[in-house]
Amino acid sequence: MCLGIPGRIVEMHDDRGLLMGLVDFGGVRRDVCLAYLAGTVQPGDYAVVHVGFAISKVAEEEARRTFEALRELSQLDELDWMREVAERSLAGGRAGE
């Protein structure tokens, strides 16, 4: 449960006082809370995201490699939940919403 998925920050915005951003996970995009990395990330950066929260900034190569490793280890459960939620249009907002 503690793994987290690396993704690329596409854009950042303020949602009623909370720093959020659209993050791309190998083609699946969703809003993520960036508050815990405020001041340390910007669009184009990569971050490890755990249950909708960016918990650590990572280098691009590291992010790609980890994503592939998670795929190989069949440990992308979080991505499945993300897809399931996205399919039901419950994801809690898109860019610019």
Add this chain to the structure above:
Amino acid sequence: MKYLSEYRDPSVARGLITRIRELATRRWVLMEVCGGQTHTIVRQGLDELLDDSVEMIHGPGCPVCVTPLEQIDKALRLAADPSVIFTSFGDMLRVPGSECDLLQVRARGGEVRVVYSPLDALELAIRNPSKQVVFFAVGFETTAPANAMAVWRARQLGVRNFSVLVSHVTVPPAMIAILSAPDNRVQGFLAAGHVCAVMGWTEYEPIAARYRVPIVVTGFEPVDIVEGIYLAVRQLEEGRHEVENQYVRSVRREGTGPAKSLVAEVFQLVNRQWRGIGEIPGSGLGLREEFADFDAEYRFGLGTLQVNEPAECRAGDVLRGRLKPHECAAFGCRCTPEHPLGAPMVSSEGACAAYYNYGRFRHTQRMGV
């Protein structure tokens, strides 16, 4: 400078395994306290590769597995309430309660929804003002900042129909409980990388010193784990007992300040039952008094429930390293991922499910007790 590509290179892992074998003058006993690491170790067969040098005990590192039965039963009761939309991470849905699981409650008409993030649950509450939305807040320190933020945000936005059923646990008290047990065999730990990405490792320093055990902060990929084992064995052979960081690319000693601050603002340490293990003092997080309005147990007056653990399930012995999953009489016959007796057979990070999914049940006779 270590190149990132090394982490994928099987020859690096093989080289490290050879070095561990050369280094070990005896068979050391190590425990990993991270379900992701357990999954990787069993899937890749790292424990079997190193079996002559290291015994790996799979510790209570799967939050789904240690969530106490009473909290599961409370979740089931809330999920059956027609006024409630019950929300949870996906891997809690098939955890058996005293009488059924969340999937069965959903089949009988309960509104149970999988969410990816606790903020999704909060959003659901905002969109459904006539319903009570309850989120099942489980997890270790990695997940605590997310769940803390959902509660903090609900208060900030004045969302009155949102609450959380909390069953958070923290790693260091569980390590102390394991090391303090009279029959403890663990001589060193791999600590969970992402727990430490949030919390740092200062809490582990007094544990390493007091109990004279090496603790190596370790990632979850195969080469990470083999390197973590190597560092722990090297300390043991040299008679050292320190906190060492294998997972340098993600973890700093102090952790992530803003996340720790919000967790401390919303949660406080409480005593917590660990399923199969019992109560560990100060091992859980509960909502602070200022956030009690968002505590589902308080809002719905749940009180204390009587629970019935399945007598045949020996998950507690597995979680404490006294029994390997395939040594349990129910393993693979009366207990399978399709019909689990206990939580470690449910979660992909549970030791029992990992043994089952990666074919360990075939080796029962060879492995012995």
